[in-house]
């Protein structure tokens with residue numbers, strides 16, 4: 335139990351924002367204690383809004399992960415990503431603005447500029463494990479404190495779970511009084527079908543390194559969930575024949591590795607054996623086409 339004076343339940347949406355690669359997905363996963371969002375060494379892996387839900391005796395925390403704010407390419411897909419960030423922020427009850435310990439640049443400032451002044455915002459200084467002299471964090475935090483009237487400033491290490499309880503307490507106090515919106519057993523509102531696509535996407539990005547453009551996407555064409563087996567038929571949509579070759583690899587070896595790793599992750603997550611088929615298809619120009627994006631679930 336907490337030191338709350340009232341007995342009223344609290345529930346609300348917590349948006350996690352920050353420039354790519356500051357550790358937003360890792361933070362959300364550690365806060366809710368389950369692997370829901372996909373993390374990667376490579377920036378910009380998170381395209382969809384993903385919610386992770388954590389419920390205890392007196393509060394329900396609904397976390398919203400956001401895509402990294404992106405300014406580099408100006409196509410429909412990225413305009414869509416930035417719009418998602420703004421929509422996420424305007425509907426949040428609490429915002430976690432995540433920065434990398436000791437690093438604050440233009441990209442961070444661009445994200446801060448998107449955060450509405452009237453939504454309580456906690457500054458989360460992540461990756462403190464990388465800073466040997468912790469005293470160095472004090473002037474850094476003071477500099478950032480001058481930028482905005484933050485509700486709290488909490489240094490954490492998402493990876494080492496350092497100070498996550500403190501962060502959770504700060505969030506709890508800022509949540510509005512509401513009954514729980516979700517059943518306590520819900521971890522995410524995304525279906526297994528969606529998670530299957532996310533897992534495949536993560537493997538593709540890991541195996542193709544930096545070469546494959548972000549414009550490729552994964553569509554689950556068929557998803558059959560039985561008690562003892564799960565069958566997944568997925569299509570990877572790419573823009574060019576050359577991209578298709580990057581994923582398939584020499585004699586199909588890369589695609590085989592991607593499929594095997596994705597299947598193993600799905601089996602771990604779904605708790606049953608998984609039969610997985612992945613096809614790579616060339617679908618030119620889909621990332622520049624708003625209707626195309628909607629068709630693939632980027633509302």
Ligand SMILES: Nc1nc2c(ncn2[C@@H]2O[C@H](COP(=O)(O)OP(=O)(O)OP(=O)(O)O)[C@@H](O)[C@H]2O)c(=O)[nH]1
Pocket residue numbers: 352353354355356357358359360361372373374375376377378379380400401402403460461462463464490491492493494
């Ligand atoms: N040293 C250290 N590394 C961390 C910490 N938290 C996350 N990372 C690493 O930082 C990298 C990026 O983490 P993500 O969680 O994918 O970052 P993100 O902000 O969600 O990235 P996008 O989806 O690209 O916006 C990964 O290699 C993480 O392992 C931390 O507390 N300490």
